[in-house]
Amino acid sequence: MFKRIKAIIKKELYHILRDPRTLAVIFAMPVMMVLLYGYALNMDIKFIPIGFIDYDHSAESRALIQDFDASEYFNIKEFAENYTTIDYQLELGIIKAAIIIPKGFGENRKKQPVSQIQLLVDGSDPTYGNAVVNYANALVTLHSSENQNSLKMIPINFSDRFLYNPDLKGAHFIIPGLVAVIMMMVCALLTSITISREKETGTMEVLLVSPVRPIEIIAAKVIPYVVLSIIDGIFILIFAKLVFDIPLRGDLVLLLGLSILFIYCALSIGLLISSMASTQQIAMMAALVATILPSIILSGFIFPIFSMPAPIRALTAIVPAKYYMIIIRGILLKASSFRVVQTQAISLVLLGTIFLLIATIRFKTRAQ
Amino acid sequence: MNNGNVIEAQNLTRKFGNFTAVDSVTFSVGKGEVFGFLGANGAGKSTTIRMLTGILTPTGGKGSVAGFDIIREQEKIRRNIGYMSQKFSLYEDLTVEENLAFYGGIYGMSSKEMSSARKRLYERLNMGDIRRRLAGSIPLGWKQRTSLACAIQHNPRILFLDEPTGGVDPLSRRAFWDIIYDLSESGITVFVTTHYMDEAEYCGRISIMHAGKIITIGNPTVLKKEYRKKTIEDVFIYLVSNADVQTNQSNN
Numbered sequence: 001m002f003k004r005i006k007a008i009i010k011k012e013l014y015h016i017l018r019d020p021r022t023l024a025v026i027f028a029m030p031v032m033m034v035l036l037y038g039y040a041l042n043m044d045i046k047f048i049p050i051g052f053i054d055y056d057h058s059a060e061s062r063a064l065i066q067d068f069d070a071s072e073y074f075n076i077k078e079f080a081e082n083y084t085t086i087d088y089q090l091e092l093g094i095i096k097a098a099i100i101i102p103k104g105f106g107e108n109r110k111k112q113p114v115s116q117i118q119l120l121v122d123g124s125d126p127t128y129g130n131a132v133v134n135y136a137n138a139l140v141t142l143h144s145s146e147n148q149n150s151l152k153m154i155p156i157n158f159s160d161r162f163l164y165n166p167d168l169k170g171a172h173f174i175i176p177g178l179v180a181v182i183m184m185m186v187c188a189l190l191t192s193i194t195i196s197r198e199k200e201t202g203t204m205e206v207l208l209v210s211p212v213r214p215i216e217i218i219a220a221k222v223i224p225y226v227v228l229s230i231i232d233g234i235f236i237l238i239f240a241k242l243v244f245d246i247p248l249r250g251d252l253v254l255l256l257g258l259s260i261l262f263i264y265c266a267l268s269i270g271l272l273i274s275s276m277a278s279t280q281q282i283a284m285m286a287a288l289v290a291t292i293l294p295s296i297i298l299s300g301f302i303f304p305i306f307s308m309p310a311p312i313r314a315l316t317a318i319v320p321a322k323y324y325m326i327i328i329r330g331i332l333l334k335a336s337s338f339r340v341v342q343t344q345a346i347s348l349v350l351l352g353t354i355f356l357l358i359a360t361i362r363f364k365t366r367a368q
Numbered sequence: 369m370n371n372g373n374v375i376e377a378q379n380l381t382r383k384f385g386n387f388t389a390v391d392s393v394t395f396s397v398g399k400g401e402v403f404g405f406l407g408a409n410g411a412g413k414s415t416t417i418r419m420l421t422g423i424l425t426p427t428g429g430k431g432s433v434a435g436f437d438i439i440r441e442q443e444k445i446r447r448n449i450g451y452m453s454q455k456f457s458l459y460e461d462l463t464v465e466e467n468l469a470f471y472g473g474i475y476g477m478s479s480k481e482m483s484s485a486r487k488r489l490y491e492r493l494n495m496g497d498i499r500r501r502l503a504g505s506i507p508l509g510w511k512q513r514t515s516l517a518c519a520i521q522h523n524p525r526i527l528f529l530d531e532p533t534g535g536v537d538p539l540s541r542r543a544f545w546d547i548i549y550d551l552s553e554s555g556i557t558v559f560v561t562t563h564y565m566d567e568a569e570y571c572g573r574i575s576i577m578h579a580g581k582i583i584t585i586g587n588p589t590v591l592k593k594e595y596r597k598k599t600i601e602d603v604f605i606y607l608v609s610n611a612d613v614q615t616n617q618s619n620n
Contacts, residue, residue: 007473011459011466018461202455206518209421209451209528211443212474 004212008220015194016224025190030182030232034239037178038171045131051078051086051098058106060147064117067143068099073135090122097121097132109147163334171244176328177301179233180321183259184266184295186229189287191222191270196283199274214363222267229263230256237332250331254338258327261348265320266291268355275362295321323347374399374434374526374557375420381428382415389415391580392429397559397573402552404571404588405561406604411577413561417530420559422446434525447475450524454531456515460504464495464514467503468521475522485521493517493547509540516547520556527551529560533567545570565601576604578611 016022050068054061068074077095080086086098100118108115119136123129195218198204207217240246269291277283297303298312299321305313316322323344330336338345375397382390390412397403407413418424420433422442431438434448458467465486472482490496493513498506503514512532520527529548533541545567552558552572560571568574568588575585584591584607588600597603 003476003478004474007470010473011462011470014462014466015459201457201460202453203457203459205423205453205455206451206457206471207474208423209446209449210471210474211446211476213443 001213001216005216005220005223008212008217009223012194012221012224016228022190026186026228026232029185030178030236031239033178033182034175034236034243037174038244045128045135046073047075048073048097048132048135049075049077049095051080051089051095052076053080053083053086053098053100055103056101056105060106060109061101063147064101064140064143067139071135071139073139086120090120093122095122096128097136099136171240172246172333173329174302175236175240175244175246176332177299177325179236179259179328180262180299180324181292181295181301182232182236183229183263183324184291184321186232187222187225187263187266188270188273188291189284191225191267192273192277192283192287193280194221194225195271195274196277197280200279218271222270226263226267229266230259233259246332248332249335251335251337252331255328255331258324258331258341258345258348261345261352262320262324262327265324265348265352265355268352268359269320272355272359272362275359294319298322300325318351320348320351323351372398375403375432375559377416377420377429377431379429380416380419380426380431382412382419382424383427388580390419390426393577393580393582394429395575395582395585397557399557400552400555402548402558402560402570402572404568404574405559405577406563406565406568406574406600407561407577408563408608412580413577414530416577417528417559417561421449421451421528448525450519450522450527452515452519452527452529452532454534456511458503458511458515458518461502463500463502464506464510465499467514468518471518472521477522482521485523489517489521492550509536509543512536512540512544513547516544520551524556526557526559529558531561531563533562533564541567565599565604568600568604574600576607578608579615581611583607583611 016026052065052068054065065076069076078085078089080089080098083100086095086100089095090098098120100120102117105115105117117140119133121129121132195204198207208214237246237248241248270287273283273286273290277286294316295301298305298308298316298319300316301321305316305322308316326344327336327341330341334340373396375395377396378394379392380390380394381388381392393412393416405413405416415424419426420431420438422433422438422445425439433445436442436444436448438445459470462470468486468489469482472485477485486499490499493516495510495513495517498510498514503511506514516529516532519529533544536544541564548558548560548570560567562568571588573585573587574591575582577583584603586594591603592598592600595603595606597606
């Protein structure tokens with residue numbers, strides 16, 4: 001039995017090492033994705049282009065504008081005279097927001113407890129728009145507390161502190177999640193392709209007539225990909241530490257153990273796909289739709305699950321990456337213990353077993 | 369059941385739902401025989417081979433291969449047979465030698481056994497020059513030979529060949545059959561399906577299958593005499609169209 005498995009693993013390594021496409025998925029893809037997601041998908045928004053209409057022209061209004069100008073979050077593109085210009089520039093996308101300071105703002109500030117200015121935001125990109133509102137609010141609050149005229153009025157201030165990711169760096173959130181996406185890709189996609197390739201070329205037929213047991217074929221076929229996906233995962237974490245300075249706080253042994261549960265899930269899905277697909281093309285498409293896309297879109301990798309509509313939120317329950325995201329982010333950023341992520345761990349075991357059972361049943365019925 | 373025959377089938381039947389792919393076939397093949405299994409596409413040849421090699425369980429009847437029951441002892445059968453499919457089933461990104469090493473490995477051969485088997489096969493099949501080339505880059509005739517080498521290197525008692533000469537040029541086909549004769553002389557039983565009727569003439573005995581049933585079985589020369597035809601092709605056409613007429617009459 002050991003001899004037979006060894007022979008298949010050896011052959012599988014030849015396939016991997018001689019196929020540029022497989023090599024690209026295993027080695028080039030993680031590098032590319034880490035760089036793309038780490039740098040290009042930068043959710044730390046800076047230099048927001050804004051415009052101002054200052055109807056007041058007072059010392060107070062100038063002080064406020066000065067603060068916006070000094071902030072690295074905003075980049076003042078335009079001082080307009082009237083609303084039409086601003087409207088036009090918002091429409092063209094030259095500016096993403098506009099602040100309108102009404103006449104009498106400076107006078108008001110001296111007498112009234114509350115003064116108002118208007119903020120117009122381009123809401124076509126809601127995430128961006130929200131960020132703009134938050135930054136503008138924070139800046140105005142800071143400004144008004146610093147330029148306090150009357151001592152009678154002491155505003156309540158949050159002394160806020162962000163836990164786990166104090167600088168709110170997007171990369172800290174995204175890169176650990178990438179481990180899930182890459183592992184899913186290597187395990188589910190490549191395993192299903194390698195099995196359907198044997199069916200397509202007719203070599204599976206010869207394997208089935210040989211003394212090799214089906215379970216040995218499958219074991220030998222998945223082992224190389226399991227090892228490679230663990231190497232990929234470790235590689236991404238080293239990269240994360242060195243390039244993005246992501247802390248890696250928790251217990252890495254615990255992370256490895258729970259990663260194996262995730263790999264188990266990914267492999268089960270890969271086998272399920274290959275039990276249905278007869279050609280490599282079909283397997284690739286199915287793996288893309290059934291594993292990669294959900295792992296990116298429905299896992300909380302980028303888009304928060306709690307803000308999805310209820311039916312979609314329910315659908316995320318069968319996306320293994322959802323649970324693994326919580327595990328890997330929890331362990332790396334919050335140093336979570338097993339107790340904290342045990343629900344997710346159990347979910348992975350259950351999901352993996354369900355997928356594996358369906359795959360086994362499908363293989364059996366097809367073999368007859 | 370075992371009386372010198374290495375393959376036996378008794379009323380072997382396989383149904384898929386309502387469709388009967390193989391309908392109660394009975395035949396036997398003796399040791400060292402070259403047995404040709406003829407029939408049009410869809411006649412039930414492949415289904416029969418799959419039952420004999422233990423990939424498919426029969427729904428009726430019984431059979432044995434190399435003395436082992438095809439229903440209960442499939443694993444023992446697999447260790448004693450070699451199988452070559454019509455697609456030649458080589459890994460194109462592996463060299464000829466790596467393909468041989470792989471198939472040797474899955475039959476549990478030690479590397480010592482393999483290297484002596486390889487040495488013998490390279491000489492016998494005259495393929496020493498291509499052993500380091502990728503299987504995907506060699507001509508079809510050589511692929512066929514490599515595929516055969518993979519199927520016989522573990523010294524099987526019975527060799528199953530499923531349309532082994534498809535798409536190969538006449539010269540290579542001839543050379544291939546010479547090797548088949550050699551193997552048969554050394555005591556290996558060869559069970560071969562084909563739809564090249566001229567190849568059927570090379571077989572010791574043939575059976576013609578039609579619509580799941582074996583409609584005739586015997587030595588090619590004897591069959592030609594019996595039906596008073598010049599070639600096996602004529603015998604085949606005569607029998608198959610006759611069988612069709614009979615089915616139509618019974619249906620009416």
